[in-house]
Each structure stands twice: as structure tokens, then as C-alpha cells.
Amino acid sequence: MFHNFYWKRKGLPPGPTPLPLFGNVFEINRVGLEPFFHGIKEKYGDIHTFWFGEKPVVCINDVPTILETFIKDGETYSGRPLDMMVTDMSRHGRNGLIFIDGPRWIEQRRFAxxxxxxxxxxxxxxxxxxxxxxxxxxxxxxxxxxKGEKEINLQNIIEIAVASVINAILFGYGFSKNKQEEFYQLKEYLHDFMQGIGNPLVRFCDRNPFMYKLLPWIYKDVTRTSNQLCDFFMKQINSHIAEIDFDGHGDPTDYVEAFLRKKKELENEGIIDHTFSDKQLFGACLDLWIAGQETTSNTLSWLVIYLMNNPEVQKKFHSEIDQIIGSDRFITLEDRSQLHYVNAVIAETQRFCNLVPLNVNQRVIKDVEINGYKIPANTTILHQISTVHFDERYFPEPTKFKPERFLDSNGKFTQSVNLMPFGVGKRACLGEGLARLEIYLFAVNIFNHFEISVVQSNPPNTTRIAAGSVQPLPFVTKITPRL
Ligand code: HEM
Structure with a gap:
């Protein structure tokens, strides 16, 4: 009792009292991810600690401290937690891009x-x-x-388009034209996998592997869903290995090809001390797929919902496009700097949909002192994007959808350091540039062509399904062509 309630917590920032072995996992499960984290920020302040089982997680919730730590001293905060059993199992060891650290991460992040x-x-x-x-x-x-469809499920169409972009980048082909069945199969596998690993109980077991002995069905379920994904990705990788022409001279056109070429190049140079293994390739494909698909398509789905539910915002969005573009041509990156209101709507969507309820866990690689608290090396730590985005100090009236907050007095779009949907510091999102490009191009071109409104008999339900990222419930739309 002394150890649990006093000794193990000594020196760490305050937080809800952990139960022995379980920490705060039951409370998180009972209250829900988002209300739990917003609640403990209100109660314990900008720096607090919660417990995943026997492992403390220190959360930083205010922008000045986030900048002081994760940006100014980025190296120190660039580790990932040491014990992550499910993560390691699903990637055949500590492979991939999201959860590795040290020299492997430096080499692989740079390559990607x-x-x-x-x-x-x-x-x-x-x-x-x-x-x-x-x-x-x-x-x-x-x-x-x-065809006369009155209720169109835009969410499905967006999902397949975004999946096609990331799949083309990884494996060289998209799904939209003739591989839709393959996409739906993969989506089902991914959904099962994400639901599994987003479950607070799994996150807790991941950090406290001995608990799998008490909850064996959890381990079995995650193994099943990760094996399904592994089979899919290995099929793609093996077909690249079978077909690749190492003597060819053109630039690689997909990630797997680039990776295999790099591996061959290192082997030819006689370098054996490298991280370009087949398991690493599988882990990286899995991570890029997971990180790149659901995040971007959920953001776009939320954007559609917000513009349906705020017709006056959609009207202004349309009127800016009409004024600056005024035709059905593709709107491209070159137009972006003129589309101030469009940029503001995208920024406000990223704030308001607050996609990541609990940021990816990081680890301090040496002892640090933050605002008087002594945090020992190897403690899990994170900057809590989700509370920052709804903090009155940075975004007045945070529960209102107000794109104008990102416009200056001349109506020009202004970036805000307080908006950090992709995280900050050395571990910030690797796909940020791609994600920004996709969200902008899809959003602006869809709304140039169509007006999207609520089906009055079946309005969208804005309940947030929070797992790895926050997903909207399935919804339908009424779509009218504009051009
Ligand atoms: C709206 C879309 C997206 C959002 C909101 C988002 C958000 C994030 C966040 C919050 C992190 C964790 C940052 C941290 O640890 O502090 C992250 C990491 C990561 N993201 Fe994204 N992401 C998006 C799209 C993408 C895309 C399209 C890709 C792939 C091309 C991608 C690949 C990654 C990878 C590989 C990491 C791990 C980076 C590392 O640990 O070094 N993300 N993302």
C-alpha cells in the first residue's frame, strides 16, 4: 500500500490515484478516453500523471511547456516506451516507424x-x-x-480514395478503379486491428505484459487481427521481391521498391550493419498504412459533417472558391495561398475534430526536470494535443466551430502555434506534408463541384468514436452538383 499510494508516485506530477496493478485503466474504460483526459487536466492541471497499470504516463497540456520540452530539447523526448508487447508482436519485433527509436528510427525515418x-x-x-x-x-x-441516389454515403467514397493514395505510395496501385473488394477486405482487417489496439485494456496490457496471463483472450484477439494484416502486406512485398529488376535504372515508383533497392545497394557495398530487413519493411508498410489512411479519411469525413451542419460556413467556402477560381478546373496547391477562408476551415476542422485523443506515447531518454517535477529517464511522457485544442486560453469558445479564429483582421489566414494536430518535435507526424496535401485537395475540389447538405430525415450523428483516432458514425449526405 505504501509503495502503491506513495512511493512509486513520489516526485511525479499529481494525478488520479492508481489502483495496484491496474493503475487508472478501469476509470479510463468507464469514463471514456476523451472525457477522462479532459477531466484530469481540469482537476490536476497542466502537468499530471496517469497510470497504465504499473507504468506512469506524464502528460504535458500547456503550449509554453510543450515548446520548452518537446521542441527545444527534442532529442531528450524522442524515445518510445520500452515495454510494448502487442506492438512488438504485431510488427515481428521492434520494427516499423512509429514505435522504434534510437539509431534504427533515425535511419528509417530519414529514409521514409x-x-x-x-x-x-x-x-x-x-x-x-x-x-x-x-x-x-x-x-x-x-x-x-x-442514378438518382438521394442519400449518398460519402464516407465510403472518401475512405477508398485516401486508401488508394497511400497504397499507391507503398505498393504502386490504388483501389478505386477495379480493386474495391480488396480494399473492403483490408479495411475490415484494419478496423478489427485498430479497435483492438485502441482498447484501453490492450494499451494497458501492452505496457504490462504479465497481465496477458490474466486476460489471455485479449492477446489472442490482437494476434488474430495482426496476422490478417501481415498476410496481406507480405503478399504485396513478396510479389515485389519476385518481380523487381535490380538492374533497371529508373527511379523507384513505390516505397517497397525503394526499400528493396536500398537494401540491395547496401549489400552490394558490403555493409551488413544496417536496418533494412524484410521485417522492418513489413513494419514500415503497416505503420504507414495505419497512420496514413484512417487519420486522413476521418479528418475529411468530419470536415464534410461540419460543413453540412454549418451551412453558412459552407456558403462562405463556396463563395471564396467561386471568386478566386470560378470554374470546374482542378484546384491545386498553386491556388492555396489565395484561399484564406478554405485554409481557415481546414485548420478549424483539424482543431475541432481533435483526431488523436491520446497522443502517441514518448519516452524521456534521460532524467529531466519539468516545472519542478523530477522525471526519471525512461518514463513515458507525451504532449496532450487533444486538451490543447480545447483549451480556452488558446482557443476562446473552444466548443464552437469558428473558422474565423484563424483569420486576421484583413481576412488573411494565419497559422497558430497552438494548433498541433500532427504533434511537435522530433517525433512529429512523418506524413504531415502528404496529409495536408490530401485534405486540402480533396476538400476544396469536392466542394467546388458539389453542395453537400443534411438529409433531413437522417441527419449525421456527431457522436465521437474514440480509439486510435476519432471516427464519426456512418452518415449519409444529400449532394447537389454546382457547376
Ligand atoms: C490528418 C492526418 C494525420 C494526423 C492528424 C496525424 C497525426 C499524427 C500524430 C499526432 C503523430 C504522433 C506525433 C508524436 O508522437 O508526437 C503522428 C505520427 C506519425 N504519422 Fe501521422 N498523422 C496524419 C497523417 C499521416 C499520414 C498520411 C502518414 C503517412 C504517410 C502518417 C505517418 C505517421 C508516422 C510514420 C508517424 C510516426 C513518426 C515517428 O514516430 O517518427 N501520418 N501522426
Missing amino acids: LRFLRDIGMGKNLMQERVLDEVSILIESIKAKID
């Missing part, structure tokens, strides 16, 4: 970023890929309207 930059992240080549999908998406909506 360079690849994304090379194929045009934020530049034209990438834009062309996204615009291909935008064009298929617009045609498929038009086909539904022509």
Missing part, C-alpha cells in the same frame, strides 16, 4: 522522409497522384447522382 520527398511530397508528382483520386471520386459521386 527522403522517399516521400523524392516522389514529390508537397510537390507536383504527389499532387498528381492525389488529383487522380480526386477525379475518380468526383466522377463516382456524379454517377451516383445520375
Whole structure:
């Protein structure tokens, strides 16, 4: 009792009292992820601690301290937790991009970023890929309207388009034209997997592996869903391995090809001390898929819901596009700097949908002192994006959807340091450039072509389904062509 209620908590920031072995997991489960984290911020302040079983997690909730720690001293905060059993099991060891750290992470993050930059992240080549999908998406909506569909499920169409972009980047092909069945199968696997790992009980067991002995069905379920995903990705990787022509001279066109070429290059140079293994390739594909699909398509789905529920915002959105573009041509990155209201709506959507209820856990790699609290090396720590986005100090009237908060007195879009949907510091989102490009191109082109409104008999339910990211419930829309 002394150990649990006093000794293990000594020196750490305050927080809800943990139960022995379980920590605060039952409370999180009972209250829900989002209300729990907002509640403990209100009660215990900007720096607090909660417990996943026997492991403390220190959360930083105010912008000045986040900047002082995660940005100014980024290196110290760049670790990932040491014990992550489910994570390791689903990636065949500590592989991938999200949960690795140290030299493996430095080499692999650099490689992935360079690849994304090379194929045009934020530049034209990438834009062309996204615009291909935008064009298929617009045609498929038009086909539904022509067929007389009155209630269109835009969420499904967005999901397949976003999935096609990331799949093309990883494996060289999209799903929208003739591989829809494959997408729905993969989506089901991913959904099962994400539901599993988003479950607070699994997160808790992940950090306290001995608990799997008491809750064996949890381990079994996550193993089943991760094996399904593994089979899918390994099929793609193996077919690349079978077909790749190492003597070819063109630039690689997808991630798997770039990775296999790099591996071969290192082998040819006689370098054996590298991290380009087949397991690492599988882990990276899994991470890029997981991180790149649901996040972006959920953000776009929320944007559609907010513009349906706020017709006056949609009207202003349309009127800016009409004024600056005024035709059915593709709206591209080149137009972006003129579309101030569009940018403000996207920024407010990212704040308001507050996609990540609990940021990815990080680890301090050495002892640190934050605002008088002594945090020992290897403690799990994170900056809590979700409370920052709803903090009155940074966003007055946070529960209102107000794009104007991102416009200055001249109506020009202004970035805010307080808006951090992609996280900050060394571990900030690796796909930020791609995600920003996708959200902008899909949103602005969809709304250029269509007016989207609520089906009065079946309005969208704005209940938030919080797991790894926050998903809206399925909804339908009434779509009217504008051009
Ligand atoms: C709206 C879309 C997205 C949002 C809101 C988002 C948000 C985030 C957040 C909050 C993190 C954790 C940052 C931290 O640890 O502090 C993250 C990490 C990551 N994201 Fe994203 N993300 C999005 C899209 C994407 C896309 C499209 C990709 C892939 C191309 C991607 C790949 C990754 C990866 C690989 C990491 C781990 C980076 C590392 O640990 O070094 N994300 N993302």
C-alpha cells in the first residue's frame, strides 16, 4: 500500500490515484478516453500523471511547456516506451516507424522522409497522384447522382480514395478503379486491428505484459487481427521481391521498391550493419498504412459533417472558391495561398475534430526536470494535443466551430502555434506534408463541384468514436452538383 499510494508516485506530477496493478485503466474504460483526459487536466492541471497499470504516463497540456520540452530539447523526448508487447508482436519485433527509436528510427525515418520527398511530397508528382483520386471520386459521386441516389454515403467514397493514395505510395496501385473488394477486405482487417489496439485494456496490457496471463483472450484477439494484416502486406512485398529488376535504372515508383533497392545497394557495398530487413519493411508498410489512411479519411469525413451542419460556413467556402477560381478546373496547391477562408476551415476542422485523443506515447531518454517535477529517464511522457485544442486560453469558445479564429483582421489566414494536430518535435507526424496535401485537395475540389447538405430525415450523428483516432458514425449526405 505504501509503495502503491506513495512511493512509486513520489516526485511525479499529481494525478488520479492508481489502483495496484491496474493503475487508472478501469476509470479510463468507464469514463471514456476523451472525457477522462479532459477531466484530469481540469482537476490536476497542466502537468499530471496517469497510470497504465504499473507504468506512469506524464502528460504535458500547456503550449509554453510543450515548446520548452518537446521542441527545444527534442532529442531528450524522442524515445518510445520500452515495454510494448502487442506492438512488438504485431510488427515481428521492434520494427516499423512509429514505435522504434534510437539509431534504427533515425535511419528509417530519414529514409521514409527522403522517399516521400523524392516522389514529390508537397510537390507536383504527389499532387498528381492525389488529383487522380480526386477525379475518380468526383466522377463516382456524379454517377451516383445520375442514378438518382438521394442519400449518398460519402464516407465510403472518401475512405477508398485516401486508401488508394497511400497504397499507391507503398505498393504502386490504388483501389478505386477495379480493386474495391480488396480494399473492403483490408479495411475490415484494419478496423478489427485498430479497435483492438485502441482498447484501453490492450494499451494497458501492452505496457504490462504479465497481465496477458490474466486476460489471455485479449492477446489472442490482437494476434488474430495482426496476422490478417501481415498476410496481406507480405503478399504485396513478396510479389515485389519476385518481380523487381535490380538492374533497371529508373527511379523507384513505390516505397517497397525503394526499400528493396536500398537494401540491395547496401549489400552490394558490403555493409551488413544496417536496418533494412524484410521485417522492418513489413513494419514500415503497416505503420504507414495505419497512420496514413484512417487519420486522413476521418479528418475529411468530419470536415464534410461540419460543413453540412454549418451551412453558412459552407456558403462562405463556396463563395471564396467561386471568386478566386470560378470554374470546374482542378484546384491545386498553386491556388492555396489565395484561399484564406478554405485554409481557415481546414485548420478549424483539424482543431475541432481533435483526431488523436491520446497522443502517441514518448519516452524521456534521460532524467529531466519539468516545472519542478523530477522525471526519471525512461518514463513515458507525451504532449496532450487533444486538451490543447480545447483549451480556452488558446482557443476562446473552444466548443464552437469558428473558422474565423484563424483569420486576421484583413481576412488573411494565419497559422497558430497552438494548433498541433500532427504533434511537435522530433517525433512529429512523418506524413504531415502528404496529409495536408490530401485534405486540402480533396476538400476544396469536392466542394467546388458539389453542395453537400443534411438529409433531413437522417441527419449525421456527431457522436465521437474514440480509439486510435476519432471516427464519426456512418452518415449519409444529400449532394447537389454546382457547376
Ligand atoms: C490528418 C492526418 C494525420 C494526423 C492528424 C496525424 C497525426 C499524427 C500524430 C499526432 C503523430 C504522433 C506525433 C508524436 O508522437 O508526437 C503522428 C505520427 C506519425 N504519422 Fe501521422 N498523422 C496524419 C497523417 C499521416 C499520414 C498520411 C502518414 C503517412 C504517410 C502518417 C505517418 C505517421 C508516422 C510514420 C508517424 C510516426 C513518426 C515517428 O514516430 O517518427 N501520418 N501522426
